[in-house]
Amino acid sequence: MLDKPLNEIAHALRAGKISSVELTEIALQKAQTGSNLNAYISLLEEQALAQAKITDKRLAAGDESPLCGIPMAHKDLFCAQGTLTSCGSKILSNFISPYDATVVEKLADAGMVCIGKTNMDEFAMGSTNESSYYGPALNPWNNQHVPGGSSGGAAVAVANGDVPIATGTDTGGSVRQPAALCGLTGIKPTYGRISRYGMVAFASSFDQAGVLANSAQGASLVLEAMCGFDEKDSTSIKEQTIDFSGQLNKPLKGLRVGLPKQYFTDALNPEIGAAIEAAKAELSKAGVQWVDIDLPNSELGIPCYYVLAPAEASSNLSRYDGVRYGHRADEYDDLASMYINSRTEGFGKEVKRRILVGTYALSSGYYDAYYIKAQKLRRLIVNDFQAAFEQCDVILGPTTPNTAPKLGQISDDPAAMYLEDIYTVTINLAGLPALSIPVGFDKQELPIGMQLIGRYMDEATLLNVAHQFQTLTDWHLKTPKTHGKQSRGAA
Numbered sequence: 001m002l003d004k005p006l007n008e009i010a011h012a013l014r015a016g017k018i019s020s021v022e023l024t025e026i027a028l029q030k031a032q033t034g035s036n037l038n039a040y041i042s043l044l045e046e047q048a049l050a051q052a053k054i055t056d057k058r059l060a061a062g063d064e065s066p067l068c069g070i071p072m073a074h075k076d077l078f079c080a081q082g083t084l085t086s087c088g089s090k091i092l093s094n095f096i097s098p099y100d101a102t103v104v105e106k107l108a109d110a111g112m113v114c115i116g117k118t119n120m121d122e123f124a125m126g127s128t129n130e131s132s133y134y135g136p137a138l139n140p141w142n143n144q145h146v147p148g149g150s151s152g153g154a155a156v157a158v159a160n161g162d163v164p165i166a167t168g169t170d171t172g173g174s175v176r177q178p179a180a181l182c183g184l185t186g187i188k189p190t191y192g193r194i195s196r197y198g199m200v201a202f203a204s205s206f207d208q209a210g211v212l213a214n215s216a217q218g219a220s221l222v223l224e225a226m227c228g229f230d231e232k233d234s235t236s237i238k239e240q241t242i243d244f245s246g247q248l249n250k251p252l253k254g255l256r257v258g259l260p261k262q263y264f265t266d267a268l269n270p271e272i273g274a275a276i277e278a279a280k281a282e283l284s285k286a287g288v289q290w291v292d293i294d295l296p297n298s299e300l301g302i303p304c305y306y307v308l309a310p311a312e313a314s315s316n317l318s319r320y321d322g323v324r325y326g327h328r329a330d331e332y333d334d335l336a337s338m339y340i341n342s343r344t345e346g347f348g349k350e351v352k353r354r355i356l357v358g359t360y361a362l363s364s365g366y367y368d369a370y371y372i373k374a375q376k377l378r379r380l381i382v383n384d385f386q387a388a389f390e391q392c393d394v395i396l397g398p399t400t401p402n403t404a405p406k407l408g409q410i411s412d413d414p415a416a417m418y419l420e421d422i423y424t425v426t427i428n429l430a431g432l433p434a435l436s437i438p439v440g441f442d443k444q445e446l447p448i449g450m451q452l453i454g455r456y457m458d459e460a461t462l463l464n465v466a467h468q469f470q471t472l473t474d475w476h477l478k479t480p481k482t483h484g485k486q487s488r489g490a491a
């Protein structure tokens with residue numbers, strides 16, 4: 001049931017075919033049976049069932065929220081009152097949050113039932129979920145492969161059919177990339193659409209919450225519930241039009257879709273290229289117009305992001321000192337050694353690498369050469385997108401250069417890991433909305449994702465294209481249940 005699209009589940013709840021408590025029990029059981037996939041850092045049995053009871057009462061009283069009673073899971077960097085919020089790190093492995101993130105509060109208000117907190121790369125740094133202190137999550141399509149990262153556990157929870165949606169965050173691709181690698185729909189909205197209050201910070205000028213779902217329609221409903229101004233986040237956008245689900249059925253005829261020449265090169269795995277060609281043929285049938293566009297500074301995305309994101313991370317992570325909360329070393333001689341030992345023990349290898357790179361880039365003497373230079377590149381990338389959107393309404397390309405790597409295949413090679421983000425980081429540098437939808441499988445039966453990038457604040461068009469594509473195709477209905485491709489939904 002829980003691997004069905006969200007609207008079908010909502011319908012069953014409303015028709016009284018199943019209760020929220022029953023659904024939540026199924027979700028928890030599914031999550032427990034799939035525990036070998038390591039999708040969760042904590043399961044919240046008691047709390048979820050208590051919440052489900054309340055939503056059943058709400059449903060009985062005629063609650064109108066389309067999300068009421070539906071089980072979901074939060075990435076373990078959203079603070080949720082009274083629960084562990086570890087951010088995939090040893091340094092926060094004893095941190096029980098005293099408050100709720102705005103996202104957590106909003107989805108609870110909408111009646112969603114949180115069954116657990118999902119596994120993730122430590123501090124959301126990574127593209128495979130292998131940097132988690134709690135061990136890697138495994139891809140349900142093939143357990144030998146990673147699910148992508150950093151929102152890897154969220155992708156596993158949805159792809160395995162435990163829950164129809166899960167929250168994620170995307171600083172450089174961490175919603176879209178695991179969505180692509182696990183055959184899901186994943187959207188990262190415009191920077192500032194969703195409050196960052198209560199989200200453990202990685203790189204504050206990039207971080208943005210998003211949704212992993214099994215359909216564009218489900219994603220649009222949940223995104224609507226998450227968006228909105230929040231005075232507790234100073235970068236939150238005040239004026240917002242939030243109507244995504246109401247615009248899913250617009251015809252695509254005449255929509256101008258841009259194809260950046262920099263995205264379709266030899267760097268792209270040919271099987272991904274072929275799946276995207278087939279997807280383009282479907283969209284052509286729906287009447288879209290193709291426009292060749294140029295994003296000349298695309299290749300600067302990786303070096304630019306991997307200076308700026310670590311710079312911001314090095315500053316954000318300086319708060320973990322073992323004093324007020326988080327891991328504190330057992331042994332130390334004085335205050336300085338307490339800081340040093342706590343941080344040495346508490347952070348993993350990738351996080352330490354980022355702190356070192358970021359501190360270096362911000363240090364006097366290197367600040368102009370690296371940090372300021374990267375800020376200038378960021379502007380060039382923003383300008384590229386602005387110019388492109390004068391010629392087209394949406395940009396289409398791959399989400400990732402490859403399908404899911406094997407566990408351990410790239411985890412010891414930071415440069416190879418960083419290159420997996422080549423198609424995603426520029427969007428975060430520009431603060432734009434983008435989503436990934438499933439468009440096929442490679443020869444190993446691993447999912448392939450396609451990315452759509454939108455104008456500033458134009459999530460509605462992205463979700464409209466994604467939904468129309470999903471009415472024409474059934475890639476989003478496939479599930480890894482049997483290792484063939486069993487259908488989700490009505491088919």
Ligand code: GLN
Binds near residue numbers: 127202
């Ligand atoms: N893979 C990228 C990184 O490691 C993006 C991570 C993210 O979006 N949180 O920085």
